[in-house]
Amino acid sequence: MSEQPISSIAKRFGIKASRIKKIRKGIYRVVTPGGKIFSLKRMPKQLARLQWTDRVLRRVQNSGPLLAWRNPQMPEGRRLYVISQKGEPYVLTPWISGREPSPRSLSDMRACGVALAHFHLAGHSGLRGKFAYSRIGSWHSTLRYRQRNLQKKITKAIRNGFSPPINRFVKQHRSEILHYSNQAGALLRSSGYRSYSRNPRQTGVLSHGDGGPSNFILNEKGTYLIDFETLHVDLRAYDLFRVIYNSCKDYNWNFEIAKAILTGYRKVAKLSKTDYELIQVWLRFPYTTYLVLSPFERFPLTTSWLQWALASERKIGSFLQKLDNYAAKHN
Incomplete structure (x- = not known):
């Protein structure tokens, strides 16, 4: 324009x-x-949703979060x-003047965790009546949808529907990619998700939906959250997954970054065993590979991007083990 x-x-x-x-x-x-x-x-363009977003964010603002x-x-x-x-x-x-937090700074990441926890607490208390725009209860269907789409892309490669280099790469690594996807499904089935989703009034929070370094601003007043077009009601584990994913994927899946985010969050709100289990579900799904195969605008469908994505997925196994150890220590 x-x-x-x-x-x-x-x-x-x-x-x-x-x-x-x-x-x-x-x-x-x-x-x-x-x-x-x-x-x-x-x-x-959904004006009803924009009006809902405005109502709940104004309630949250009155509770103190920036x-x-x-x-x-x-x-x-x-x-x-x-x-x-x-x-x-x-x-x-x-316009919030300041700077984006850097995953290279653990203090920045702790500040993001603290700000997200304050937002969740204020948002939870600001949810009234029947929950609108809630994704609580939809995780199984969402994961199945992504798994089906992933399988369709792999089938397309098997039928030589992409360029020859893409077809060869996907054929060579399809078993590994699908293994990660199946692991995510197994993690969801074995988690406490169903009990959490049966009590949305207790477990639901106002979810930013796309947390990451680019959606926080740090300045002398504190840590601001910005950009609310993906706002909805969900479990807090989803927001924590998004912040961890967007902060760690470009930094070699350094667990110290995730640890700082979680430690900051825990300064304000407790995390349960189920919270950690649910964070792992989405981290284990091969999301980066899924985005490249989509293709997602920021991740073009090329062999080099697929190689980068799969290398990223391979690092998540040890990352999740460290998350398990952290959960056991702090649960």
């Missing part, structure tokens, strides 16, 4: 844009003549959304 339509959207929120910078697709940094800075972000979300008491925060000419809703939120 060009700068002129973005300027018009900002004006409908009641602000004048003196400078606009595109951060990435659908996200813009807007600066006013007075020096105020905002984030203008495109959201999914979030990049609108303040309806401010002039620029009075409107929840503006619809663009293409029919897409945009939200305007404060």
